[in-house]
Amino acid sequence: MTRVALLGATGSIGRQAIEIVEANAGLELVAAASGSEPIDGLAPLTQVGGDLTDLLDRAEPDIVLNAVLGFAGLPATLWALERGVTLALANKESLVAGGELVLAAQERGGGLLLPVDSEHSALFQCLDGRRAEEVDSLVLTASGGPFRGRKRGELADVTPEQALEHPTWRMGRKITVDSATLANKGLELIEAHFLFGVPFEKIDVVIHPSSVVHGVARFRDGAALAHLGHPDMRVPISFALTYPARAATPVPRLELAGTTLEFEAPDLETFPLLRLARDAGERGGTFPCVFNAANEVAVEAFLDGRLSFLGIADAVDEALAASDGAPARDLSELVEADTAARTVAEGVSA
Numbered sequence: 001m002t003r004v005a006l007l008g009a010t011g012s013i014g015r016q017a018i019e020i021v022e023a024n025a026g027l028e029l030v031a032a033a034s035g036s037e038p039i040d041g042l043a044p045l046t047q048v049g050g051d052l053t054d055l056l057d058r059a060e061p062d063i064v065l066n067a068v069l070g071f072a073g074l075p076a077t078l079w080a081l082e083r084g085v086t087l088a089l090a091n092k093e094s095l096v097a098g099g100e101l102v103l104a105a106q107e108r109g110g111g112l113l114l115p116v117d118s119e120h121s122a123l124f125q126c127l128d129g130r131r132a133e134e135v136d137s138l139v140l141t142a143s144g145g146p147f148r149g150r151k152r153g154e155l156a157d158v159t160p161e162q163a164l165e166h167p168t169w170r171m172g173r174k175i176t177v178d179s180a181t182l183a184n185k186g187l188e189l190i191e192a193h194f195l196f197g198v199p200f201e202k203i204d205v206v207i208h209p210s211s212v213v214h215g216v217a218r219f220r221d222g223a224a225l226a227h228l229g230h231p232d233m234r235v236p237i238s239f240a241l242t243y244p245a246r247a248a249t250p251v252p253r254l255e256l257a258g259t260t261l262e263f264e265a266p267d268l269e270t271f272p273l274l275r276l277a278r279d280a281g282e283r284g285g286t287f288p289c290v291f292n293a294a295n296e297v298a299v300e301a302f303l304d305g306r307l308s309f310l311g312i313a314d315a316v317d318e319a320l321a322a323s324d325g326a327p328a329r330d331l332s333e334l335v336e337a338d339t340a341a342r343t344v345a346e347g348v349s350a
């Protein structure tokens, strides 16, 4: 029996994870946490808000599924990796913001880190433990979001409702806005760099509107392995929770006849957050943390109607310009960088 602790139980990933756990006799939900919604009775141990590491100490899980929203997920990520507990990571922000601290914790604790982000789950499967020198490059696919094909001038007045209409994936509000701005792909670029140890110049992003190909790993012998499937998060959730096995899921099989695969380069003029993320990742230190913090604040302001769609990138740009990007040696220094970036972004959003 695999003891599962589910953090972020009421979000989109959390609800689909419960479905996967309930369908698998080998998985047992021992603890669940939510940010604010009541979850009494969902698991033997439950917690609403507060320090999630207390809950994890009591739950003694075999696997932590971290589906917390944003930077707040970082302590739970570190908790699992420090202790050698398997981490199924849906909270990409913790790896983006704290990449070096997260990798150091993993090195000390030896915990297995299984990505639950669909693109990274795909790449993890394509790479299949291959040595870095065998890998030529990685490709992350992006749907392009609801505003694909539009130019910058056409995005000045778009509303949260329009941004929340994602063409292929059903997800939470924050990540759906991030998909519309391409900030999500920027976060995923940094996530892939830390997960797979591949330099930024060897990670490409390509727009793929139907979201059937989730990732491609290109190898030095000229072979490129792609991972295909319906855009359904139950696949990467199930993969992580049942790894190294592959359990059955209700997701229908992919029929290739009639399926067309189209790819195009991203428009970095219209969607500058992808370029800002790549710059932040390449500069390293706390720049990725600043990118993430400012983006979290700006997206919230956009959803509240306090900031325009194009203002999200402006807020992130200003926060990056105001930061010295100095490396963080511990969690408190990282929290400091995160807080400073939030203050700058809030100033822009006010």
Ligand code: MG
Binding pocket: 117, 118, 119, 120, 188
């Ligand atoms: Mg993703």
